[in-house]
Amino acid sequence: MKPMPQFEPQDPQYERRVRDSFARQRVMETLGATLLRVAPGEVEIALPFRAELTQQHGYLHAGVVTTIVDSACGYAALSLMPPGAGVLTIEFKLNLLAPAAGALMIARGRVTKPGRTITVCAGDVFATPAESDDAPDGAQRQEKQEKQEKLVATMVATVMTIRDRPGVSD
Amino acid sequence: MKPMPQFEPQDPQYERRVRDSFARQRVMETLGATLLRVAPGEVEIALPFRAELTQQHGYLHAGVVTTIVDSACGYAALSLMPPGAGVLTIEFKLNLLAPAAGALMIARGRVTKPGRTITVCAGDVFATPAESDDAPDGAQRQEKQEKQEKLVATMVATVMTIRDRPGVSD
Amino acid sequence: MKPMPQFEPQDPQYERRVRDSFARQRVMETLGATLLRVAPGEVEIALPFRAELTQQHGYLHAGVVTTIVDSACGYAALSLMPPGAGVLTIEFKLNLLAPAAGALMIARGRVTKPGRTITVCAGDVFATPAESDDAPDGAQRQEKQEKQEKLVATMVATVMTIRDRPGVSD
Amino acid sequence: MKPMPQFEPQDPQYERRVRDSFARQRVMETLGATLLRVAPGEVEIALPFRAELTQQHGYLHAGVVTTIVDSACGYAALSLMPPGAGVLTIEFKLNLLAPAAGALMIARGRVTKPGRTITVCAGDVFATPAESDDAPDGAQRQEKQEKQEKLVATMVATVMTIRDRPGVSD
Numbered sequence: 001m002k003p004m005p006q007f008e009p010q011d012p013q014y015e016r017r018v019r020d021s022f023a024r025q026r027v028m029e030t031l032g033a034t035l036l037r038v039a040p041g042e043v044e045i046a047l048p049f050r051a052e053l054t055q056q057h058g059y060l061h062a063g064v065v066t067t068i069v070d071s072a073c074g075y076a077a078l079s080l081m082p083p084g085a086g087v088l089t090i091e092f093k094l095n096l097l098a099p100a101a102g103a104l105m106i107a108r109g110r111v112t113k114p115g116r117t118i119t120v121c122a123g124d125v126f127a128t129p130a131e132s133d134d135a136p137d138g139a140q141r142q143e144k145q146e147k148q149e150k151l152v153a154t155m156v157a158t159v160m161t162i163r164d165r166p167g168v169s170d
Numbered sequence: 171m172k173p174m175p176q177f178e179p180q181d182p183q184y185e186r187r188v189r190d191s192f193a194r195q196r197v198m199e200t201l202g203a204t205l206l207r208v209a210p211g212e213v214e215i216a217l218p219f220r221a222e223l224t225q226q227h228g229y230l231h232a233g234v235v236t237t238i239v240d241s242a243c244g245y246a247a248l249s250l251m252p253p254g255a256g257v258l259t260i261e262f263k264l265n266l267l268a269p270a271a272g273a274l275m276i277a278r279g280r281v282t283k284p285g286r287t288i289t290v291c292a293g294d295v296f297a298t299p300a301e302s303d304d305a306p307d308g309a310q311r312q313e314k315q316e317k318q319e320k321l322v323a324t325m326v327a328t329v330m331t332i333r334d335r336p337g338v339s340d
Numbered sequence: 341m342k343p344m345p346q347f348e349p350q351d352p353q354y355e356r357r358v359r360d361s362f363a364r365q366r367v368m369e370t371l372g373a374t375l376l377r378v379a380p381g382e383v384e385i386a387l388p389f390r391a392e393l394t395q396q397h398g399y400l401h402a403g404v405v406t407t408i409v410d411s412a413c414g415y416a417a418l419s420l421m422p423p424g425a426g427v428l429t430i431e432f433k434l435n436l437l438a439p440a441a442g443a444l445m446i447a448r449g450r451v452t453k454p455g456r457t458i459t460v461c462a463g464d465v466f467a468t469p470a471e472s473d474d475a476p477d478g479a480q481r482q483e484k485q486e487k488q489e490k491l492v493a494t495m496v497a498t499v500m501t502i503r504d505r506p507g508v509s510d
Numbered sequence: 511m512k513p514m515p516q517f518e519p520q521d522p523q524y525e526r527r528v529r530d531s532f533a534r535q536r537v538m539e540t541l542g543a544t545l546l547r548v549a550p551g552e553v554e555i556a557l558p559f560r561a562e563l564t565q566q567h568g569y570l571h572a573g574v575v576t577t578i579v580d581s582a583c584g585y586a587a588l589s590l591m592p593p594g595a596g597v598l599t600i601e602f603k604l605n606l607l608a609p610a611a612g613a614l615m616i617a618r619g620r621v622t623k624p625g626r627t628i629t630v631c632a633g634d635v636f637a638t639p640a641e642s643d644d645a646p647d648g649a650q651r652q653e654k655q656e657k658q659e660k661l662v663a664t665m666v667a668t669v670m671t672i673r674d675r676p677g678v679s680d
Contacts, residue, residue, distance in 0.1 A: 024226040025224070025226050030222045055194075055241075056191045061197040061240075062236070063238070064233065064237065066237070071231075089266060091263065091265040092232075093262070093264075096261060
């Protein structure tokens with residue numbers, strides 16, 4: 001397997017741009033989603049389980065899962081854009097692999113192939129159980145948590161770079 | 171162009187099944203979506219615009235659009251299932267064609283090809299402007315409204331039939 | 341159902357452009373595919389069954405089916421492009437609905453939504469049985485043939501307009 | 511990043527089953543494709559460049575690229591099936607990332623999530639330049655080659671398990 005490519009951001013303020021844009025996505029506050037991590041070409045969004053967001057069997061609705069992983073993919077693309085350029089998701093595909101059950105969903109979007117006009121991203125959504133109070137700290141805690149993660153959905157998204165369109169940057 | 175196929179429901183109670191299941195999707199109440207129409211192999215869901223559901227440019231988030239059209243597709247499939255069988259969406263693709271702006275979104279899901287195990291559905295989301303007070307009635311009104319509809323997204327969804335799995339029917 | 345939109349070609353030579361480009365797709369001659377029909381926003385490609393193109397069960401391989409419907413979609417998009425602009429398919433999704441068995445496959449691509457940069461197309465592949473010798477002529481023949489057609493696959497494709505890139509037009 | 515899962519084959523004869531089935535795909539011989547590698551949940555297929563398989567710009571047609579990566583994904587799924595069960599690809603999505611130019615295409619399919627009824631696979635197609643005569647041997651050669659590989663396309667495929675259907679196993 002080839003190692004994951006390391007991306008160089010073109011905008012040193014990439015994290016602030018992503019965080020500012022995320023803060024303007026009002027649906028995230030409505031759902032209770034938060035922006036966990038922003039790295040060049042990779043973004044994580046977390047969503048705690050809420051019964052108000054479920055489908056008929058008590059799992060999170062696929063559209064809710066889509067909301068966080070679509071934004072994770074779009075912001076992964078935005079993190080590599082030059083200053084002034086924005087992004088527009090033109091299409092995505094989501095495969096649902098397991099019921100979206102668990103205390104917390106984490107959506108991880110990352111750039112597969114950056115491009116001048118078209119950037120392709122991949123996203124995964126993991127369900128994690130509730131953290132116990134006596135969880136270990138730091139690296140050990142992360143390792144334990146990753147073992148308990150269950151892949152519930154996987155996305156491929158195609159994102160277009162938008163230039164010179166007032167109001168559509170970021 | 172071949173005429174759209176007419177489907178025969180296998181369950182005479184198909185509409186009640188769809189409406190009962192929709193009523194259990196708590197996310198629909200949270201978003202403010204309602205079930206407009208249930209026909210054999212075709213379902214419509216409406217969602218009035220709400221600023222709490224928007225992305226950074228003030229349009230409805232693609233995940234919100236996905237929520238209503240995914241359910242419209244899944245229920246279109248469910249409307250053709252025999253009594254006792256349920257459905258599970260295994261994957262979908264969404265193309266975003268225009269910003270999800272407008273007073274009301276209408277998602278229309280319909281069965282492209284029913285199958286014993288796999289049913290393929292197509293869905294469209296139309297944005298309609300607010301209705302004016304002096305709108306004409308009945309058929310004329312509907313005709314006028316359809317002219318003003320704008321296609322904002324189109325989905326293809328693959329749905330699996332679930333049998334003999336307690337709690338997963340409908 | 342809304343009527344299918346009628347498209348105005350921007351290039352009066354649209355049919356010649358499509359036919360010239362198709363003639364340069366050497367894979368089409370290798371497979372035995374021919375360009376049936378070119379209309380503004382709609383293109384049909386035919387492929388007679390050949391045992392050399394089959395998968396392990398004796399049906400046409402899904403990749404062969406993809407070849408003709410991908411080109412039908414791309415050329416449907418090209419038929420609406422202004423002179424000098426070319427097209428590039430950036431992604432597609434194919435659902436396989438029935439085995440690709442039958443004497444002749446016909447792929448029909450049509451534009452769902454034209455755009456300055458991104459055009460979305462839909463494609464279908466129909467299998468038809470061999471024509472009998474005493475088939476009626478003209479419209480009656482076409483009607484009979486359409487009744488016998490079986491939908492074997494359906495595609496959604498996203499196509500990008502290419503401008504000012506020498507060698508990539510058409 | 512989570513480590514790639516290791517899969518346990520349910521059929522000790524998994525490699526022979528995959529190779530026998532591949533040998534029956536007559537399209538592979540027609541295109542000139544060969545089965546490079548079969549491991550549990552992972553399959554590689556190679557295709558040398560041939561001008562007879564190109565589109566209008568002299569690159570391999572996207573449908574040809576699809577043919578090898580679709581089979582690589584399907585056989586990755588088949589390698590994990592129990593004896594007697596076969597596979598059927600029900601849908602796939604392909605993103606085209608770069609022109610399919612180069613002396614050799616290698617398609618790598620691998621299982622993302624195995625399941626009793628539905629298995630999801632991911633596939634990549636890499637283009638490699640012609641090997642020079644003074645290429646180093648063994649591991650060094652492989653390392654050099656991987657550095658020169660260019661990702662030209664990426665697929666997600668949904669595969670269904672087929673049981674008890676005579677003639678459709680493998």
